[in-house]
Amino acid sequence: MTAIPSFFTQSSPPGLTGIKAWLLTHDHKRLGLMYLYAVLFWFVVAMVIGLLIRTELMSQGRTIMGPGMYNSLFTLHGVIMIFLFVIPAIPAIFGNFFLPIQLGTDDVFFPRLNLFSWYLFMFGGIFALVALFTGDGFPDTGWTFYVPFSVQSSSNVGLTVSAAFILGMSSMLTGLNFVTTFHRMRDKRMGLMQIPLFTWSLYATAWVQILATPVISITFVLVVMERLLSIGLFDPARGGDPILYQHLFWMYSHPAVYIMILPGMGVVSEIIPVFSRKSIFGYKAIVWSSMGIAIAGSLVWAHHMYTSGMSDVSVFVFSLLTFLVAIPSAVKVFSWVATMYKGSIEMTPPLLLSLIFIYLFSVGGLTGLVLGAVGTDIHVHDTHFVVAHFHFVMFGGTGFAFLAALHYWWPKMFGIMYPFRPAYIGAVLTAVGFLFHYVPMLILGLQGMPRRYYDYLPQYETGNFLAGFGGYLLCIGLVVMFVNLLASLRHRVAAPADPWGATTLEWRVPSPPPVHNFVDKPEIMDFPYDFRQVGDNSASQRS
Amino acid sequence: MTPVQGVDLAFWYILGISVVLLFGITAVMVYFVVRFRRSRHPVASDIRDNYKLEILWTIIPTLIALSMFYVGWHSYLGLRAVPDDAMNVAVEAQMFSWLFIYENDKESENELVVPVGRAVKLNVSSVDVLHSLFIAAFRIKVDAIKGIPTYAWFYADKVGEYDIQCTEYCGVNHSAMVAKLRIVPQEEFEAWLAEDGN
Incomplete structure (x- = not known):
């Protein structure tokens, strides 16, 4: 097997060398890595911004910046984290890299379009950067761009929503590629119920990306037109409706929450069985709950708007639907835990990160019930409770799933192992810092501290100080994990093809994979999580 | 019951059940990881599903969720019903x-x-x-x-x-x-x- 060159040394299309082999590549694996570098860059930028925000809030009054700067920074933090980190992180990096391999094929259905999506992604990011340093500075509207404020604001709203528009295109094209690859490129012998759950979750996500993203694109176009031409679409004095904007915005942005979390759920559904050496419990229920979440999650958007002035009938309907979308998520959590029952569990960094995911995601889901219920939501809406809740889901959930995926697939992507001990230390520090960071925010919210506040009433100071302290701990943990992985690139310890004893197809090919993924036609298992054949050799293979 | 008490009751109801569920999930998860660690339990059983259990853990959370919806909605009605002499x-x-x-x-x-x-x-x-x-x-x-x-x-x-x-x-x-x-x-x-x- 060693004779086959990896995708790092052989280019697709053939004959390209040096930087061209990357910038003009059609290879889904190279594109996955190119997304990895770009996404990590943005993650670090937004993380630093987040830390600056929390530092400002550690004491009452001015700490390190003024209100204008603060308002721009939380907007920037939101825009970057959402459009440039959480949405693309798992699908664009790990989805691109592993979806074709898990389906037993050599690339996505539209490789050139895949390259184009990457350029759109970079382009969108550059647009956002340009918006930072031109005109009257970065928007101070919050990532939600609510009208009429976003129409009146003198800041660079137009350029920033254009950036989000372009990033939306990139996301849509990636989704299109995944759906077509799923249907047209899948190994002929692989039936629907033989597809790995990570790929299933990406498939569900891809549909939401394709169907929901146009709504936000249109909405952003309307904002730009409103700014340029003052049509009055959202102005009641001229027959418009400001609440219409909120409906349009959340019609995408709530399903987008599922674009963010579904792939993370897919990652955890891969990792738990592998390290339990036991089939995932309730495979079909997990597949159906993914599709269920994608469909039902598209019908709950106005639960962001209970206080917006919409009718009580709408409030009733959207609250009821919101509670129903909680069920498939609960089913997944139960299935993951049940998978470990009578398993043979080996602790590794990806498993530890997945367990932390289950805990933090559960907190996120359960605090979501408080927000789904109408009477309680009225009190905590737009407070720090909401901020903590969605960070539990987006960071405790998707963020930790991203870290788990990185530690799980690192040996496959780069062909090297990393030391476990620093990864454990980093993971625990991050989790402990996370709780110190966000639990005080839950309490602050219940006490009534609004979000997007530059300054606050004196009773909220202790909580904000504690949260800031936790934020630093959290970032130290992340740095430990990233440094550990980066150091493994220098002190290379070669990884075997299957270091974990896993069953899905990406572990049947060399690490790192050759340019066409499969050396021989892969054997398709009747059930992708049949661990009966997995011997006890994986742990010894590794050491 | 004043509207404030109604909302607080909804908070206690939802948060109370949530804490119990969170504790339950976490405790079971940690127990499994410790009890079924590879050194103690080297060979895994091959259990793939259990329809009865799955139906049960779909229906019971649905009922809990619907009750939370009701409690939340009911407390909201209190916030909307303005007395005539206001x-x-x-x-x-x-x-x-x-x-x-x-x-x-x-x-x-x-x-x-x-x-x-x-x-x-x-x-x-x-x-x-x-x-x-x-x-x-x-x-x-x-x-x-x-x-x-x-x-x-x-x-x-x-x-x-x-x-x-x-x-x-x-x-x-x-x-x-x-x-x-x-x-x-x-x-x-x-x-x-x-x-x-x-």
């Missing part, structure tokens, strides 16, 4: 202050004064961008929108001072858009109302 105060939000206008046209900036023992209906609107009126002590919050009237009400049951905050981001001084609610005895309120506005 005193009306118009609230105008603007960047970055609150204007309270009484029925005798008295205007008060950033200070809402009401008599104890009265239900108070706040008729909310905005003169510019979106704002949101939030009185944490009474669990009420409603957006202030230019051109679309909204309302909230509370029962002023105890003399005291309470915070009013803006909870819809409205610009550079959003966090400074705070006001005070003072609940005072009837006579003091009448005297205050008769004073000339600024």
Whole structure:
């Protein structure tokens, strides 16, 4: 097997060398890595911004910046984290890299379009950067761009929503590629119920990306037109409706929450069985709950708007639907835990990160019930409770799933192992810092501290100080994990093809994979999580 | 039961069940990881599903979720049902202050004064961008929108001072858009109302 060159040394299309082999590549694996570098860059930028925000809030009054700067920074933090980190992180990096391999094929259905999506992604990011340093500075509207404020604001709203528009295109094209690859490129012998759950979750996500993203694109176009031409679409004095904007915005942005979390759920559904050496419990229920979440999650958007002035009938309907979308998520959590029952569990960094995911995601889901219920939501809406809740889901959930995926697939992507001990230390520090960071925010919210506040009433100071302290701990943990992985690139310890004893197809090919993924036609298992054949050799293979 | 008690009951109900569920999930997860670690349990069983269990853990959470929905909705009704004898105060939000206008046209900036023992209906609107009126002590919050009237009400049951905050981001001084609610005895309120506005 060693004779086959990896995708790092052989280019697709053939004959390209040096930087061209990357910038003009059609290879889904190279594109996955190119997304990895770009996404990590943005993650670090937004993380630093987040830390600056929390530092400002550690004491009452001015700490390190003024209100204008603060308002721009939380907007920037939101825009970057959402459009440039959480949405693309798992699908664009790990989805691109592993979806074709898990389906037993050599690339996505539209490789050139895949390259184009990457350029759109970079382009969108550059647009956002340009918006930072031109005109009257970065928007101070919050990532939600609510009208009429976003129409009146003198800041660079137009350029920033254009950036989000372009990033939306990139996301849509990636989704299109995944759906077509799923249907047209899948190994002929692989039936629907033989597809790995990570790929299933990406498939569900891809549909939401394709169907929901146009709504936000249109909405952003309307904002730009409103700014340029003052049509009055959202102005009641001229027959418009400001609440219409909120409906349009959340019609995408709530399903987008599922674009963010579904792939993370897919990652955890891969990792738990592998390290339990036991089939995932309730495979079909997990597949159906993914599709269920994608469909039902598209019908709950106005639960962001209970206080917006919409009718009580709408409030009733959207609250009821919101509670129903909680069920498939609960089913997944139960299935993951049940998978470990009578398993043979080996602790590794990806498993530890997945367990932390289950805990933090559960907190996120359960605090979501408080927000789904109408009477309680009225009190905590737009407070720090909401901020903590969605960070539990987006960071405790998707963020930790991203870290788990990185530690799980690192040996496959780069062909090297990393030391476990620093990864454990980093993971625990991050989790402990996370709780110190966000639990005080839950309490602050219940006490009534609004979000997007530059300054606050004196009773909220202790909580904000504690949260800031936790934020630093959290970032130290992340740095430990990233440094550990980066150091493994220098002190290379070669990884075997299957270091974990896993069953899905990406572990049947060399690490790192050759340019066409499969050396021989892969054997398709009747059930992708049949661990009966997995011997006890994986742990010894590794050491 | 006052609306505040109704909302608090909903909080206790939802948070109480959530804590039990979270504790249960976490405890079982940790127990499995320890009990079935590879050194102690080297060969895994091949269990793939159990339809009875799966149906059970779909139906029971559905029932719990529906009960939470009901409790939440019921407490919301309390926040919406304004008593007939409520005193009306118009609230105008603007960047970055609150204007309270009484029925005798008295205007008060950033200070809402009401008599104890009265239900108070706040008729909310905005003169510019979106704002949101939030009185944490009474669990009420409603957006202030230019051109679309909204309302909230509370029962002023105890003399005291309470915070009013803006909870819809409205610009550079959003966090400074705070006001005070003072609940005072009837006579003091009448005297205050008769004073000339600024």
